[in-house]
Amino acid sequence: MKVIFITREGYNLSGARVRCYNFASALRKYGIDAEVFSFADNLGAKYGEKEYEMSFSDKIRYNIQAFKALLKKDKDSIFFIQRLNYHAIAPLLVSLLKKHRLIFDCDDWNISEYSMEYFGFFPSSKMEYFTRKISGRADACIAASAFLKDYLRRFNKKIYYIPTGVDTSFFEPKNNHSNGSKIIFSWIGTVYHYDMYENIKFVLRCFSEIADRHDNVFMHLAGEGKYFRELKKEAHKIKNRNRIAMNDWVHPDKIPDYLASIDIGLLPLIQETRFNKAKSPTKLFEYMAMAKPTVSTNIGEAKTIITDGKDGFLAKTREEVIKKMDRLVEDAELRRKMGVNARDTVEKYYSLDVAGRRLYEILNQLKR
DSSP, X not given: OEEEEEESSOTTSHHHIIIIIIHHHHHHTTTOXXXXXXXXXXXXXXXXXXXXXXXXXXXXXXXXXHHHHHHTSOTTOEEEEESSXXXXXXHHHHHHHHOOEEEEEEOSXXXXXXXXEETTTEEXXXXXXXXHHHHHHSSEEEESSHHHHHHHTTTOSOEEEOOOOBOTXXXXXXXXXXXXXXXXXXXXXXXXXXXXXXXHHHHHHHHHHHHHHOTTXXXXXXXXXXXXXXXXXXXXXXXTGGGEEEEOOOOGGGHHHHHHTOXXXXXXXXOOOHHHHHOOOHHHHHHHXXXXXXXXXXXXXXXXXOOBTTTBEEESSHXXXXXXXXXXXXXXXXXXXXXXXXXXXXXXXXXXXXXXXXXXXXXXXXXX
């Protein structure tokens, strides 16, 4: 059996890194021949924010190259299509010609928030229409969140849940940098959309209130994207801006070192949108694997992962976010215990080993 993970993104983005490169590595431990075919890394396509610079003809050209490459693959190969986007065209066409089995992996909501159904069944969004088609065509669908699992179940009965998870052998706790005299809150990620900008602006203002009461707290943000540059301007407006560090994007291989330097992770999602409900929170798993307590808003997948008060905090309101940030600042032992419990949770349920074993079991079911 051979599995080919197909993504339009490069290793530097979590979708490709975790759900393609890491999953492929996990399968190899079971003796499965697995490889990644990345439009970015194999063909040189732009990805992330720069993908918007690509023309329609660029995308067709990359699909033609991918079609020629995938056509050479053994007919027993399974195509694992990570997310639906322009890169799905080539593997779909090859699978029709050579009868390859397909797995559709969905870890994000890339459909319009305002999609409706005409006549009670026909979606107004083209992306939603094609999502339904590819999920129905696939031999199996894998969802990274409970929300996506429920959504995709409407179109394919062979639906499985595998959260994004984390490589716990790479993300390992290290000696805490802090002796308690300096406490660092942190958020790390990409800020490509306005909603993400609003989320981080929200947490900056929560931090400012905490900083009014505690002179030993600091905020470190690390990221990239159009709206991350706007956040740098926003940070200058914050009262306690001298305690806010706006860092550049951190290479994935350096993230464990970066997280070792902080004390408390933050996961702020303030919009009750399908996008926020669908996301599998990569950064949450990484915080937890590094034994860092996390304060998260009670929206989306986080509330199925965190046991409030044990391995992290969940908060429904701004006041509750501030209160729970306060508690962690004031109680070093709580930070330590919550971090230990967080690490235990990811080792048991959300590690790459757990995800790899689950994917291996799914592949064996398809084989039978």
